[in-house]
Amino acid sequence: MDSFRKAIKIRPNSHITLNNIGCVLLSQERAADAEKILTKATSLKPDYAEAFNNLGRAKHAQGQHDGAEEAYNHALGLKPDSAQAWNNLGNVYRERGEIERAEEAYRKALEIDPDPPAALTNQANMPVSPRRPEDPEREERKWPVFTSQTADALPSAHLGGRRTIQQ
Numbered sequence: 001m002d003s004f005r006k007a008i009k010i011r012p013n014s015h016i017t018l019n020n021i022g023c024v025l026l027s028q029e030r031a032a033d034a035e036k037i038l039t040k041a042t043s044l045k046p047d048y049a050e051a052f053n054n055l056g057r058a059k060h061a062q063g064q065h066d067g068a069e070e071a072y073n074h075a076l077g078l079k080p081d082s083a084q085a086w087n088n089l090g091n092v093y094r095e096r097g098e099i100e101r102a103e104e105a106y107r108k109a110l111e112i113d114p115d116p117p118a119a120l121t122n123q124a125n126m127p128v129s130p131r132r133p134e135d136p137e138r139e140e141r142k143w144p145v146f147t148s149q150t151a152d153a154l155p156s157a158h159l160g161g162r163r164t165i166q167q
Helices: 002-010 015-027 031-044 049-061 065-078 083-096 099-112 117-124 136-140 148-153
Strands: none
Touching: 002 015, 015 031, 015 049, 031 049, 049 065, 049 083, 065 083, 083 099
16 A cells, blocks of 8 residues: 555646545545545546445445446446446345346446456345246356456455456
C-alpha cells in the first residue's frame, strides 16, 4: 500500500492507481473506503470498465445491490465481453432471488471465458428455480475441478455453502 501512496502523491489523478488502491482496500474488507476511491477513479476516467466493475464490488460488499447492479451494467456497457462483470452481476441477481437472471449472467460469463473458476462455482451453486420444473441437466452438473493454479488465483474464495465469488 505504501507504493500506491507514493504513486498517488506523484500523480494524484491517476485512475489506474486509484483503481488499484480500491482493489487493495476491497481485499482488506474496507468497502466504504474503496467505494470513495473507486468513485473518484470512475469520475476521472468515465470509460474505465475495470473501475466500474470494482466500484460494483465495493457497493455489493456493503449490501447496496441497486448501486452494484448499476455499476456492473455500466462496466458491461463499456466492455460487454467482461466475464468478471457478468459473474458479479449474476451474484447480485442471485442474492435478490432473481434466479433466472443470475443463471443468464453466469452463462454469459462462461460464454466469454469458459474456464473462470468463480463463474463455474457460482453457477454450480445455483438453486433450482422455483418457477419452473427442475432442470434435468442441473442434476448431472458436476463441480468444477480446481487445479493448484486456479486455487492460487483465488486465495480468498469461499467455496462452501451458498457463497459466491466475486472477480
